[in-house]
Amino acid sequence: MLTAIQVRSAKAKEKPYKLTDGKGLFLHVATSGKKTWRYRFELPPGTESGIVLGEYPVMSLETARTERAAARELVKAGINPADARRQEKQAAMEAREAVKKVIENSFETISLDWHRHQKDRWTPGHAEAVIKSLERYVFKSLGGIPVDEITPPMVLEVIRAIEAKGSLEMASKTLQRIGAVFRFAVQTGRATFNPAADMRGALKAKKVEHHTMIPPEELPDFLKSLTAGDIHITTKCAIQFTILTAARSGEVRGATWAEIDSEKRLWSIPAERMKMRSPHTVPLSTQSLAILNRMKTLYGDKGLIFPGIHYPEKTLSENTMLYALYRIGYHSKATMHGFRALFSTIANETGFNPDAIERQLAHREKNAVRAAYHRSEYLLEREKMMQWWADHLQSLEYDTDRAGNE
Numbered sequence: 001m002l003t004a005i006q007v008r009s010a011k012a013k014e015k016p017y018k019l020t021d022g023k024g025l026f027l028h029v030a031t032s033g034k035k036t037w038r039y040r041f042e043l044p045p046g047t048e049s050g051i052v053l054g055e056y057p058v059m060s061l062e063t064a065r066t067e068r069a070a071a072r073e074l075v076k077a078g079i080n081p082a083d084a085r086r087q088e089k090q091a092a093m094e095a096r097e098a099v100k101k102v103i104e105n106s107f108e109t110i111s112l113d114w115h116r117h118q119k120d121r122w123t124p125g126h127a128e129a130v131i132k133s134l135e136r137y138v139f140k141s142l143g144g145i146p147v148d149e150i151t152p153p154m155v156l157e158v159i160r161a162i163e164a165k166g167s168l169e170m171a172s173k174t175l176q177r178i179g180a181v182f183r184f185a186v187q188t189g190r191a192t193f194n195p196a197a198d199m200r201g202a203l204k205a206k207k208v209e210h211h212t213m214i215p216p217e218e219l220p221d222f223l224k225s226l227t228a229g230d231i232h233i234t235t236k237c238a239i240q241f242t243i244l245t246a247a248r249s250g251e252v253r254g255a256t257w258a259e260i261d262s263e264k265r266l267w268s269i270p271a272e273r274m275k276m277r278s279p280h281t282v283p284l285s286t287q288s289l290a291i292l293n294r295m296k297t298l299y300g301d302k303g304l305i306f307p308g309i310h311y312p313e314k315t316l317s318e319n320t321m322l323y324a325l326y327r328i329g330y331h332s333k334a335t336m337h338g339f340r341a342l343f344s345t346i347a348n349e350t351g352f353n354p355d356a357i358e359r360q361l362a363h364r365e366k367n368a369v370r371a372a373y374h375r376s377e378y379l380l381e382r383e384k385m386m387q388w389w390a391d392h393l394q395s396l397e398y399d400t401d402r403a404g405n406e
Contacts, residue, residue, distance in 0.1 A: 002027065007061050010035060025068040027056065037064040041075045051082045105190050107150060107181065108143035114184040123272045130177060137162055137174050147182065147191040155196050159203065172203055213338035214330070216346055222330060223397040229328040233298065235320055237291050238306040242321075242336060244288045244390050246343040246360055248275065249336035253315045255305045260284075260292060265383070280362045283383040285390035346392070347385060356381045 002021045010019060012033035018026040024040045035056040042048055053059065053067045071081040111134050119127040141158050142150055155178055162171040178196045185191035214222050226239060242252045251269055259268050267282040274280050284292070295305050299312070308314040318336065325334050340361055347357045356378045 004061050025064060039068050039071050043075055043080050105146040106144050107147055108139050110147055110185045110190060111181045114181050133174055134177060147185045150195055152195040213341045214334045220396040223393060225328040231324045231327060232309055234306055234309055235324045237295055238316055239321055239324060241288060241291050243339045244285060245282050246340050247282060249318055249321060253306060256303060257301045257305060283386045285387045287390040352385050353381055356385060
């Protein structure tokens, strides 16, 4: 039997040679100095065969003997060790392929693929929100499962867990995203059906919450309070501009000077900043332009129009605007979004074209022909409507002042 010192000390010679350990095991030493453990056996009896067990020093003498013992047991059972090794390698390869296929067809892998294909259509913030919701609510339960093995009850269990936390809106959004992932999987040939497709009725009904709106009769007092209120000038102007344009507060807070065309009296909001991901043009009244001129005097005409109070490089926060309503006593009577509803109510009651009002509010128009018409033909009508709205607001505040002086 060999010793570890003999194995370690074996040097290359002019010709290959072997050092025998016994029972068919020997160390083969090549002319290059490479050493390999080999096992010789007879199978069937009288027919000599061999197999390389491993390379020294990766495989030690002790390990080589263990491998020899295992190979001898195979030979005793009439099994060729070389055939057994090939079968093991084939089984291992098939197992790796199976795991690879599971991973490639898992819900998480397809979700990430779907997200990569969609994210260019979304704002960075929305893209991040989508993937985070899947990571938080879905991947732990369904992420590692092949899409064709996911059933409607499994999807429902995920949605019920979200609902149990009281997040009904998130449950609805998550179900939509799961359904979108499965549609993508079906389209790309990795799934045969969408288990989330017919689950809409399974969701808990969400209580409809309307945005708080100031009653039209209280609007004059509100406008006067806003003008006289102890509010930072940036916040006050942002609120006034939001009311005058009937825009969403997020659109106002993120507005930049590059979007303003003072000569044409237009504010062009790019698609990536709009809720419906479609560009929107807002006619600017004389009063709106006056607010812009005031902001330009204060901060210049570069970057954000309504910069953050403490961090000018960031947008003004929505909480800052809501806190301003609190300071003037309207925190329980108004929300920033409620001013859009107020504009819609008054404009409709005054007799303006409902389609022009809807276009001013940038509500989605599903009919492509009507949508194109809205973008073009209604602009002149909206210019007149928004100037009327600004004049109306100004007259309400003026009439309140006059009534108080009389």
